[in-house]
Amino acid sequence: MPALSPNACRSALAGLVLLAGAATSHADVGLPATGAPTDPFRHVQALQDIATANGGNRAAGTAGYDRSVDYVAERLRTAGYAVRLEEFAFPLFEERTPPSLVLDPEAPDAFAAPREALRTLAHSGSGALTAPVQAVDLGLSEGPLQASTSGCESEDFAGFTPGHIALVRRGTCPFQTKAERAQAAGAVALIIMNQGTGDQTGTFGGRLERPAAIPVLGVSTELGRRVAETARDPARSRVRLKVEAETGTRSTRNVLAERGEMKGPFIVVGAHLDSVSEGPGMNDNASGSAAVLEAALRLAGEPASGTPIRFAFWGAEERGLVGSRHHLDALPEEERRRIRFYINLDMVGSVNFGRFVQLSQTERTAETAGIIQAFTDYFETRNLPVEERVRNQRGFGSDDAAFAAKNIPTLGLFTGAGNAKSEEHAARFGGQAGQPYDPCYHKACDTAENINRDVLGQMTDALTHVLRGARTIMPDR
Structure with a gap:
């Protein structure tokens, strides 16, 4: 996720609620246990295999990202969705060698x-x-x-x-x-x-x-x-420095799929599909992509009643939210106004995790209040601590910031990035104080082994549950 980057913005979320090592909630919603066909981790593993076969990352504009798009689009089409690939260009910046700085x-x-x-x-x-x-x-x-x-x-x-x-x-x-x-x-x-x-x-x-x-x-x-x-x-006072980098533009794609007739108000649920160039990006953000994809696949087998949903897998988030911004800028104003709210999933499998429901706005809106309560109720009835927080919006944030900039109500699920857990929160919610929620944030070690499968399952189950009930908890306009 930029300057401060999505990195620094997410790092500003220190001190959210945590409960490390809790049991999964699959049984609570009548879904198969981890390892079964509806386990979202299967998508994480598939994206890991793609990264391994394509230079170790899935950054926008690379073969690894293109194969990730193919994987998601194929799964959605097989489930019966009409899939649209939305192409756009983004500015490219890649370092050929690390920078150096020598004094005197x-x-x-x-x-x-x-x-x-x-x-x-x-x-x-x-x-x-x-x-x-x-x-x-x-x-x-x-x-x-x-x-x-x-x-x-x-x-x-x-x-x-x-x-x-x-x-x-x-x-x-x-x-x-x-x-x-x-x-x-x-x-x-x-x-x-x-x-x-x-x-x-x-x-x-x-x-x-x-x-x-x-x-x-x-x-x-x-x-x-x-x-x-x-x-x-x-x-x-002389200093020697060196920067060797490539600049230019490349093309990449968002993946979009829709559930229900999109003629009236609708919800957008999204996650960025790209990784940083430093690693495969399994927690950031194969985890969020896996949760959104799995929720879409589960709902595909049910009647498409209730509020329509657009599932989105954004490209070039790590380049500055380019994919989500392009999508919103390309929408006709009338269609953009029909977006009731946006749900963002960015990093939902952190190993030293918390459970966060977070907003980009400082206050709840009529559109988000019922959805927030639905997520909170879901976790609390399963004795899984959760906390509502407002994202620190310095810098670019995640894709929810692109929607918030268009005055679209947003909320998101999140389990922590590279910032350290406090003693207070470790005592209250478990996990290791002084250690990052995700020790491999934006690093080569952000592999499939860097995923807490239990919390990934919980977040996916919660998303599926809330989307099923969206019709009854959304206010009339």
């Missing part, structure tokens, strides 16, 4: 930054260069740091020397603004150090809205302070 490279004690302390922002320019680094309105002090406006105004670059590398702090304004200000001032590269406030201290990912002409790196607060020290010494 000609000195005997030259410092090469650890790989884990820096990251290339998506749509950064490429280049290998050595130049003096110059700090720009960093506002660093001995005491607690304050929110930063570094690099947000043209005046911040007054006195900046063209041909230098600019060092700014993250905060307040978009990365794109900082990059454009730096380029206009003649910077040959831009280093953005984390803000250093709250939990904004580590290495971070991000995305520029448009391709930059210069390399743009994000670094941890600790590394940023070290670069700032280098900038203070004119004799040792």
Whole structure:
């Protein structure tokens, strides 16, 4: 899920309710147990096999993603759905090699930054260069740091020397603004150090809205302070950095299938089908895709009464919600207005899991109140703790953010990303405090072994149950 990326947005959801190791709820809804034909994990395993056979990932624009589309579309067609593949283009950014950063490279004690302390922002320019680094309105002090406006105004670059590398702090304004200000001032590269406030201290990912002409790196607060020290010494202020990346555009597809006549109000239920390029993406987000697909297959064998449903499997979510945004932008306004609400499933098989029903809006709406209550009742009657939360919408979020931006009520199911569980929540809900909900978030180890099959089954059962009853719990307009 972007800059902060879907990653950082999801990481902001620390402290939600957890219950690790609870039993599955398949028997509660009269469905076969794990391992049977309606087990959603079978789809996770199929998508894992696809990733393994196609370079280890299922990123948008790759053969692994295309085979994932084929798998989902074939299952839906076999179940009797009319399937539509919605094609769109997205901006491509792929690193050929990891970035590098060396301070005072000609000195005997030259410092090469650890790989884990820096990251290339998506749509950064490429280049290998050595130049003096110059700090720009960093506002660093001995005491607690304050929110930063570094690099947000043209005046911040007054006195900046063209041909230098600019060092700014993250905060307040978009990365794109900082990059454009730096380029206009003649910077040959831009280093953005984390803000250093709250939990904004580590290495971070991000995305520029448009391709930059210069390399743009994000670094941890600790590394940023070290670069700032280098900038203070004119004799040792030179920095060597390298970014090697490919930019361009590629085409990919959403998968859409519909249940019932779509002439009146309808629901959209979706999950992103693509992975990051670093791994196969089994929890993020083969788990959500498997849950939506399995719910659709279960409902296909039942009468299509009640509110119509559009099942959606989005492409290029990890590139900035491109698939869901394209879909909404392409809809006629009259059709978009008929969407009663959107249900998003993104990461619903986390190994150190929680059970979250989350909203993109700060308050319930008439459309979402009954659905939220239905999910809550489902879990509570099975003694499975659950908590309603509002998603922190910094950055891009997940595909629910695309719907919320169109003023469409949204909610989602989620079991946790890369943020750590607190002692309080571990004591209350089980699991391991201090450990991530998903230790393999956006990593190569996000394989089928990174899935908690029990919680995946519970989330799938809950989704199926609520969609069956959507007609009776939705308000009239």
